[in-house]
Amino acid sequence: MPSQLNKDPHNRYFDLGAAREVPDTHAWDGQHELPVVDGGVGAGDDAVPVVDMRDPRAAEAVARASEQWGAFLLEGHGVPTELLARVEAGIAGMFALPTPEKMRAARHDGDLYGYGPPLIASYVSKNMWSEGYTLTPANLHAEFRKIWPDAGQHYRHFSGVMEEFLKEMRSLANRLMELFLVALGLTAEQIAGVEAEHNLTESMTETMHLNWYPKCPDPTRALGLKGHTDSGFFTFVMQSQVPGLHLFRHGPPADRWVEVPAVPGALIVNIGDLFQILTNGRFRSVYHRVVVNRERERISVAYFLIPPADVKVAPLKEVVGGGKPVYRALTWSESIVVRKEAFANHGADLEFGKGRTALDMLSISSDEDDGAEHHRD
Numbered sequence: 001m002p003s004q005l006n007k008d009p010h011n012r013y014f015d016l017g018a019a020r021e022v023p024d025t026h027a028w029d030g031q032h033e034l035p036v037v038d039g040g041v042g043a044g045d046d047a048v049p050v051v052d053m054r055d056p057r058a059a060e061a062v063a064r065a066s067e068q069w070g071a072f073l074l075e076g077h078g079v080p081t082e083l084l085a086r087v088e089a090g091i092a093g094m095f096a097l098p099t100p101e102k103m104r105a106a107r108h109d110g111d112l113y114g115y116g117p118p119l120i121a122s123y124v125s126k127n128m129w130s131e132g133y134t135l136t137p138a139n140l141h142a143e144f145r146k147i148w149p150d151a152g153q154h155y156r157h158f159s160g161v162m163e164e165f166l167k168e169m170r171s172l173a174n175r176l177m178e179l180f181l182v183a184l185g186l187t188a189e190q191i192a193g194v195e196a197e198h199n200l201t202e203s204m205t206e207t208m209h210l211n212w213y214p215k216c217p218d219p220t221r222a223l224g225l226k227g228h229t230d231s232g233f234f235t236f237v238m239q240s241q242v243p244g245l246h247l248f249r250h251g252p253p254a255d256r257w258v259e260v261p262a263v264p265g266a267l268i269v270n271i272g273d274l275f276q277i278l279t280n281g282r283f284r285s286v287y288h289r290v291v292v293n294r295e296r297e298r299i300s301v302a303y304f305l306i307p308p309a310d311v312k313v314a315p316l317k318e319v320v321g322g323g324k325p326v327y328r329a330l331t332w333s334e335s336i337v338v339r340k341e342a343f344a345n346h347g348a349d350l351e352f353g354k355g356r357t358a359l360d361m362l363s364i365s366s367d368e369d370d371g372a373e374h375h376r377d
């Protein structure tokens with residue numbers, strides 16, 4: 001049995017979709033104590049910011065949302081709603097396949113890609129109420145051939161839809177990167193300079209993680225995805241019309257989780273750890289989690305934009321200006337190791353802003369200066 005799969009108390013594969021109760025192996029005690037507030041329009045300060053890319057003042061809205069929340073709902077992004085619906089239907093069909101068929105693509109220890117729980121699952125002792133499938137544009141076909149070895153109609157249809165999706169998402173990612181740089185206050189000349197020096201937009205890599213959160217008999221004991229920050233530059237999340245994504249917000253008045261509303265056609269953008277470093281702490285990476293519910297399963301796609309694994313990322317000098325870099329330079333691969341350490345040392349404390357996060361561990365005030373350039377090793 002591949003070691004990464006959801007296990008029951010007897011160490012066998014645990015079929016979440018058929019579960020009648022939440023076993024102790026999947027129970028997250030103490031994780032449902034903070035208040036949860038609705039982040040819909042009308043929620044005042046807790047309304048999740050909305051950015052419309054068609055708005056001439058979109059860059060200002062991006063700056064505000066990235067500084068204050070580290071996340072926003074994105075509209076007017078140009079990815080056809082009809083395509084998003086086909087992506088969702090295709091993914092739902094894939095997750096609905098019999099377990100042995102999905103297990104042909106199971107990820108094994110040490111693998112980054114394949115079917116199974118996400119990377120952070122290996123840092124925690126409890127199982128999450130979800131299954132996932134991690135893919136890249138480069139391995140999409142090889143992965144799907146594991147699930148559909150006959151390369152038949154289903155394989156061809158789903159691969160075609162996902163290819164279309166990837167193309168649209170890449171174009172959007174490039175446009176959003178430019179908008180982020182404008183939002184940081186860089187002039188057109190500075191943006192050209194940053195791109196010439198670091199090749200930020202073209203070099204960022206894409207990873208997709210498809211999430212399936214089956215219905216849960218006791219959602220107050222389970223967690224779809226444990227609280228975490230995304231490690232890369234930024235992430236697009238496409239969620240089905242079932243809310244479940246929570247963004248952490250510190251008090252005052254009180255620490256709380258804000259539930260992202262399901263807005264048809266909108267994508268969610270999360271800032272990741274390496275973007276917080278690149279922007280010298282101006283744009284915040286957002287701590288978030290996913291809860292499940294009793295009545296409806298939920299599907300999402302997280303599409304991560306990550307710098308090449310061996311490229312050092314450091315605060316941009318154009319952002320640091322006359323100030324000081326707050327973070328030391330590091331690669332994405334190094335950041336994953338630091339994150340693992342943060343989890344190992346502080347575990348549940350991170351949830352409540354008490355422990356030392358990976359970003360705290362990388363801040364220069366608590367470490368030596370490692371230079372302020374973004375360059376290849």
Ligand SMILES: C=C1C[C@]23C[C@@]1(O)CC[C@H]2[C@@]12CCC[C@@](C)(C(=O)O1)[C@H]2[C@@H]3C(=O)O
Pocket residue numbers: 112118119120121134207209228229230231232302304306
């Ligand atoms: C590129 C990646 C980002 C990710 C780790 C991964 O190698 C593939 C899965 C991604 C994911 C999805 C769920 C949450 C997350 C924290 C995790 O454990 O696996 C993210 C990772 C990340 O942002 O670092």
Ligand SMILES: O=C(O)CCC(=O)C(=O)O
Pocket residue numbers: 209211225230237239244245288290299300301302
């Ligand atoms: O399911 C979601 O809404 C978010 C998923 C997520 O945070 C992730 O895959 O990193």
Ligand SMILES: [Fe+2]
Pocket residue numbers: 228229230288302
């Ligand atoms: Fe995430």
